[in-house]
Amino acid sequence: MLPVFDPNDNEAGLKLLEDLTNNACQIQQRVLEEILATNLHTEYLKSFLNGDSGKENFKNKVPIVNYEDIKPCIERIANGEPSSIISAQPITELLTSSGTSGGQPKIMPSTAEELERKTFFYNLLVPVMNKYVDGLDQGKAMYLLFIKPEISTPSGLMARPVLTSYYKSNNFRNRAFNRYNVYTSPDETILCSDSKQSMYCQLLCGLVQRDEVLRVGAIFASAFLRAIKFLEEYLKELCSNIRTGSVSDWITDPNCRNAVLSILSKPNSELADLIEDECSGKSWEGIIKKLWPRTKYIEVIVTGSMAQYIPTLEFYSGGLPLVSTMYGSSECYLGINFKPLSNPSDVSYTLLPNMAYFEFLPVDNNHKEVVPDVQCNGVGVTDRNGKEMVEAVDLVEVKLGHYYELIVTTFTGLYRYRVGDILMVTGFYNNAPQFRFVHRRNVVLSIDTDKTNEEDLLKAVTRAKVLLEPLGFLLTEYTSFADTASIPGHYVLFWELKMRGTNDLPELDPVIMEQCCSIVEESLDSVYRRCRKKDKSIGPLEVRVVTHGTFDALMDFCVSQGSSVNQYKTPRCIKSEEALKILDSRVVGRFSSNKTPFWEPFKIET
Known part of the structure; x- marks a missing residue:
């Protein structure tokens, strides 16, 4: 289900996206068949399917679930029981979600193959951006990327956020460099566990390489704005480091320190004076364009709850486009924005049909769930009184303008799982529907x-x-x-x-x-x-x-x-x-x- 292609081959990447979206229905069918055939004899599916991996049996017998329903299975694996409880493939790590349950992050199963799927997904972003923005191979990205705390579970599996998992993987560290992933931040600064040292060093490297920067960003809009605030607070110290060609003594992480020194290389008082001059005005309006004059766009997620930061980003941006490239979650990666330069309010994501098997629960026009917050079956969903309510529909069956809650069945052991995202269908790209993220359920x-x-x-x-x-x-x-x-x-x-x-x-x-x-x-x-x-x-x-x-x-x-x-x-x-x-x-x-x-x-x- 993971076609091989060269991310530097723009034409091949765009053709692959055309194939995926034209054949969305057939690919979704194959995805479900593969997931069920592989995992039919897991403890979880065996209890519902009785050896029948047909789609109709799956939809009739396997319940739609929330996190609390599957939490005991995942925690059993975390505590040392076999992966076969939910997955025929070995669970190699647990991904901690930013969503919470009982005051703690959710933990989601992941496999080695899923890491390959994420890498494939990231590579598909490259041809889309190259289609709309020229010359990205002529410079670097100042992306501020960070890792977060992780723990070892009783089973020995690591539990960590999904992005921390990716950044610490060989797929990221040994990535084939293409025009989309050449960063001003050395890997050592991204992988620094001290977030303050990491932020300082990444900004320092970004300022030193300002003439090479073609795009700036972070994962979330909130993180990027924190970086601007941090830059304002540490501006004099950053400029002093640039002026002297040294790194502040409080940067004690040796890998981080050495990586930054290799980029600083020598004193540069001219650059330090220029940066101080650009930042000396009464207002920092348009400061991004002033500090990084070749920047073509700011890449941050500005959909969902991050939309509240759009006015502040626009204040600092100097008119640069705000680009949200992708839609993902701890459960799996989901969709790509095929029109990355569209206004933030118009951003829609096209779900890639080979990433997971997708279903959708209709919600009403006020974005309230039609289906109660309990276990339910997809065919002939009933409420507590036994009254038939609604059924979950497949990816290609959603209707334009309608609202749905996303359900995923993944390659990693989640079956008919309610992600909690409310989406609206805004259109179709070939045969694949496009969705606007509306909000998280109940948040x-x-x-x-x-x-x-x-x-x-x-x-x-x-x-x-x-x-x-x-x-x-x-x-x-x-x-x-x-x-x-x-x-x-x-x-x-x-x-x-x-x-x-x-x-x-x-x-x-x-x-x-x-x-x-x-x-x-x-x-x-x-x-x-x-x-x-x-x-x-x-x-x-x-x-x-x-x-x-x-x-x-x-x-x-x-x-x-x-x-x-x-x-x-x-x-x-x-x-x-x-x-x-x-x-x-x-x-x-x-x-x-x-x-x-x-x-x-x-x-x-x-």
Whole structure:
């Protein structure tokens, strides 16, 4: 299922994409046949299929599942039981997801073959970019890439984020260099486990090689903006290093240090003066184009929750296109943006039919699931009362303009697994549908890789308000939003408080309110707390207390915009600028957490 091609052969790559999309239906059928034939006798599939690997039997008998349904199987493998529980191929590592379950990252199975599939996928990005952007072989990419913490499970398998897995693999380190993967960052700086040293060294190398840089970026928009903030904070030191041809003493990682020194090579006061001059203005508007004048685009993911960073990126970019090239997940890599220079709001991804077997659960026009959040069968899906609801449809059966939740069956041991992404069909490329990423199911707040859902937010707020109740305060309403106006962004909660028996609000004790902020943060999941404490990619949580009647005004506004009075529920996350103005105009107190929450690397349950 993995055709061989030379990524430097643009014509061959584009032809391969034409073949994949023209034959989407047939390829999907072959993918499912291969997965089922290979894994039919695994413990998991054997319990449902009884030796029959037919597609109809698969759809009738194998349930559509969430992570909690398959978690016990994966944890058994992590704890030393054989891969054959779910996969006929050996599970070679476990990939940790940024999504969470029970306060811990999800862990997904992966195999050696899957690493080859990811490499194949990355190589297919090359001909697409070359089709739209000329001359990418005439320079380098300043991509800021990082690894994250990993652990060894009781079985000896490593558990780590999907990108850390790829960067530490031989596929990345021994990659055949083509016009798309020549980076200003030496591998040693990418593989540095100290994120601060890694960031500093990658930026230093990018500045020294500024005349060779044709494109800049990071995986997520949030990470790229953190790099700009870091550049601003360390500008003088970076320029001093360039001026003297040396590296700061606090860069202690020897591999990292030696790699950077080989690029610095000699003092360059002229370059240091130029960089300082470009950054000396009152505003850093357009700074990317000023510092890297040959840059053709910024490559970052700006779809989904990352769309909130588009205005800030545009401020710094100097008019450069924002390019989202791919759509992937810890479960598997999924799709490619065939029109990479399109506006961020128009980005669609074409799912490659040989990456996994795809199914789709319809959701209604308000992006609410038609299917309940429980195990269900794809044919004749029923609710708890046995009433038939909907069935999952295949890749080529989706309809233009309709919304769906993505389900994957992978080569690595996931069967009819709900990824949790809500997608809208925007068109077709040949016979392959194209999708716009709408949002994650149930997620209300996200700044970086964190994903806080409504239930988790409620639990955190409930714990915090206990601190106020003995003082006579009642929390009558609350909502939230992700404030990305500053770097790093942070969560903001709007609280409407009152005293028992009166609507008056006496002066609030700042110490108590700061404790409330800290309790909320301590109550959020492991990924949020890691981003706050270790990655420092999220700022301190803020509570803004509003006057009595503020949420009545919010309801009046929502009703004026078309909401039903009878069905109105306070939105737990605000995205409307007008609604935010209503809330902010009634703020009478602002309080922030004064300490970082506790965090430790996750552990596999035994």
